[in-house]
Amino acid sequence: MGSASPKHTCLKLVISNKEQIFVKGTWFSSHFDLFITDGLQSWTCHASEEEVEERASQWDQPVSEYIDLAEKYLGFQQPGSAYGFDDAGTGHKRLSWTFEKEGTKLEWRWKCQPSSNSKKTTADILDFLMDANIRLSDEVVSKTESFERMKVEAEKCLTQSEKLSREKEEFESAIYAKFLGVLNSKKKKLRELRDKLSKQGTAVEEPVEEDAQSTDRTKTFDEGSDEEMSGEEVEKEDVGTSSKKDDVGTSKDVPAGRGRGRGRKRK
Known part of the structure; x- marks a missing residue:
């Protein structure tokens, strides 16, 4: 498990006094190896699991956190x-190298011994850099080709978008024109209906006024007729009353036998 899937790094490190070195690291889960060269000489540092665990315990850190840092x-x-x-x-x-932890500046140190084969160590570092450069170059080429393909697709999409935009504007213009024609036609019909209803309303109001006037005249006539009928009834009542009185008076003053002997003249 400790040697499974190691990670590799290579750093061009600029020291404070302008010295430059290359540091290649191979990182495992519980230990790591360092290979260092300045181009002339080489050094190595093999941090064993025991040493890493001891350093991590001194800093109150898990081994994995120590290696990650x-x-x-x-x-x-x-x-x-x-x-x-x-x-x-x-x-x-x-x-x-130094770092800060909880506001305190700390320093880690690792002792490196001269490489047993300086040329091989330097060559291994250069080979790693060359391989990494090739991989990066291939990745750059691949990314560039992918970018170019995406650029072509983007141009196609842009052209298609512009075409769709133009078609959309043309469609909207045609639809708006048709809509305006229909809207104006509807407005015209509504105006005609409004004028027609206005004329019909005026024609209906005139017979209503005439009917109202005739109704008033009829009412006045009826009231007059009622008054005349009331007067006639009063007169009839008066006449009837006087007739009764006359009949009563006649029956008293005129003998009965005399009344039977006379007859009315017929014309």
């Missing part, structure tokens, strides 16, 4: 970190 600072040069590659005696070098 070391990979971060030796895989890419961090701008806020102070790097060093100093002599440690007898041809050894001490690689160091």
